[in-house]
Amino acid sequence: MFKKIINIVVLAPIAIVLIVLSVANRQPVRLALNPFRPDDSVLSMTAPFFVYLFLALLLGVILGAAATWIAQHKYRKRARIEASEAVKWHTEADRHKARAETLQAQSLLSAPK
Secondary structure, eight states: HHHHHHHHHHHHHHHHHHHHHHHOOSSSSEEOOOOOOTTTTTTTTEEEEHHHHHHHHHHHHHHHHHHHHHHHHHHHHHHHHHHHHHHHHHHHHHHHHHHHHHHHHHHHHHOOO
């Protein structure tokens, strides 16, 4: 519940700001990727300014997610190792339990009556 409220408090203003900026910045802007010849049409693009704003936001989200994923690599690796060890120990425990049950059954059968 708390997470939903925080998301609404944070994401709602961001969405409103993006909508307002999109409406206010509809004029076409030329983005030139060649710093030596800015009028080169091959390495330039014309689009409304809000498109660049959305692309910058999208790029930031992707880079932030990638950085977080890379930073958490050691924790995922540790979790994988511990999960495989847990499976190994559970298998070992099941094997010992089966062996104990077999020995118990054999001792009950061979017990004098």
